[in-house]
Amino acid sequence: MNFGVFSRPGEPRRVGVRRGERVLDLAAGLGDEVFAAPSLNPFMALGRTRWLETRAAVEELDGPAYPLDEVTLHLPIEVADYVDFYCSLEHASNLGRMFRPDEEPLKPNWRHLPVGYHGRAGTVVVSGTPVKRPHGQLRAGVFGPSAKLDIEAELGFVVGDPNGSAFEEKVFGVALVNDWSARDIQAWEYVPLGPFLGKSFATSMAAWVTFLDDVPRVRGREQDPAPLPYLEREGDWGLDLTFEVRLNGEVVSRPPYSGMYWTPDQMLAHMTVNGATLRTGDLFASGTVSGPERGQRGSFIELSWNGAEPVKLGDGSTRTFLEDGDVVTISAPGLGEVSGKVG
Ligand SMILES: O=C(O)/C=C/C(=O)CC(=O)CC(=O)O
Ligand SMILES: [Ca+2]
Numbered sequence: 001m002n003f004g005v006f007s008r009p010g011e012p013r014r015v016g017v018r019r020g021e022r023v024l025d026l027a028a029g030l031g032d033e034v035f036a037a038p039s040l041n042p043f044m045a046l047g048r049t050r051w052l053e054t055r056a057a058v059e060e061l062d063g064p065a066y067p068l069d070e071v072t073l074h075l076p077i078e079v080a081d082y083v084d085f086y087c088s089l090e091h092a093s094n095l096g097r098m099f100r101p102d103e104e105p106l107k108p109n110w111r112h113l114p115v116g117y118h119g120r121a122g123t124v125v126v127s128g129t130p131v132k133r134p135h136g137q138l139r140a141g142v143f144g145p146s147a148k149l150d151i152e153a154e155l156g157f158v159v160g161d162p163n164g165s166a167f168e169e170k171v172f173g174v175a176l177v178n179d180w181s182a183r184d185i186q187a188w189e190y191v192p193l194g195p196f197l198g199k200s201f202a203t204s205m206a207a208w209v210t211f212l213d214d215v216p217r218v219r220g221r222e223q224d225p226a227p228l229p230y231l232e233r234e235g236d237w238g239l240d241l242t243f244e245v246r247l248n249g250e251v252v253s254r255p256p257y258s259g260m261y262w263t264p265d266q267m268l269a270h271m272t273v274n275g276a277t278l279r280t281g282d283l284f285a286s287g288t289v290s291g292p293e294r295g296q297r298g299s300f301i302e303l304s305w306n307g308a309e310p311v312k313l314g315d316g317s318t319r320t321f322l323e324d325g326d327v328v329t330i331s332a333p334g335l336g337e338v339s340g341k342v343g
């Protein structure tokens with residue numbers, strides 16, 4: 001079940017559930033104030049028992065529904081903190097090879113913990129929001145528009161109830177994420193503290209948060225070495241999803257989520273093992289989803305090997321990084337899509 005926030009012209013925002021090409025109005029249909037809110041946060045804070053009761057009630061609901069093209073979809077959550085992980089072995093290896101060609105692609109810590117960084121919660125935007133090409137320092141003494149604007153196809157996990165005990169009591173659901181990245185700004189600025197302005201200008205998320213129980217699960221990928229006890233898996237939290245990345249309508253990649261090395265229960269355990277508390281609305285993303293095949297890479301820096309091997313498009317043109325006017329859409333069955341136009 002996909003939960004979102006919508007409004008009709010001249011009316012306030014409220015919570016809805018997607019049903020085909022319509023959105024069901026939960027505020028009107030269930031008559032509960034918690035859905036007459038501009039974000040999912042008040043509902044998510046109620047906890048898993050209420051999530052399950054609501055899902056059962058919505059399945060029976062025949063309340064007011066509006067065609068999607070007659071409503072505006074808004075950012076579904078008030079983002080508390082935003083964390084971005086780096087959980088794909090293939091993506092991490094590829095980026096290591098390009099950013100640090102003289103070193104081992106994976107840093108010594110990579111197989112021991114899910115590497116991550118804190119991103120910028122205030123620039124998370126809803127699917128459909130245009131993304132302006134960022135300006136910044138591109139190398140020593142050079143300032144200008146990024147010439148290496150890129151995408152990162154990711155899955156975001158939304159914390160609903162910080163007081164839950166098991167993973168599924170804390171995490172309400174998932175949403176597709178595009179962590180837009182300016183590779184030239186990033187490559188110059190990131191040493192030694194990590195990503196900063198090269199990624200903080202915009203992160204797009206889908207308008208729909210898919211309830212966790214509705215995401216197909218598989219066993220997580222084998223890990224070697226076995227992780228420390230606090231990172232032991234809580235269950236089969238590999239997710240059986242295949243993304244589709246489209247550039248101007250044309251499929252350029254199909255990244256498989258099921259091959260991710262670190263699973264979301266491990267990300268959450270790691271994020272909180274130092275005593276850091278959670279808040280309703282925390283968003284943590286998986287990092288770029290890339291598989292072993294070329295056509296499974298979740299970023300253009302990988303697809304074009306940092307520009308050296310341009311991607312061939314159907315109309316005979318080629319692409320290394322994004323051009324103004326490009327529209328990138330990432331979708332997955334049952335999850336909807338996250339889309340954005342450059343410019
Ligand atoms: O290896 C690096 O220095 C940088 C890696 C990234 O840009 C990846 C990042 O943001 C995390 C991810 O999306 O996997
Ligand atoms: Ca990222």
Ligand SMILES: [Mg+2]
Pocket residue numbers: 119178179180181199200201202203
């Ligand atoms: Mg970003």
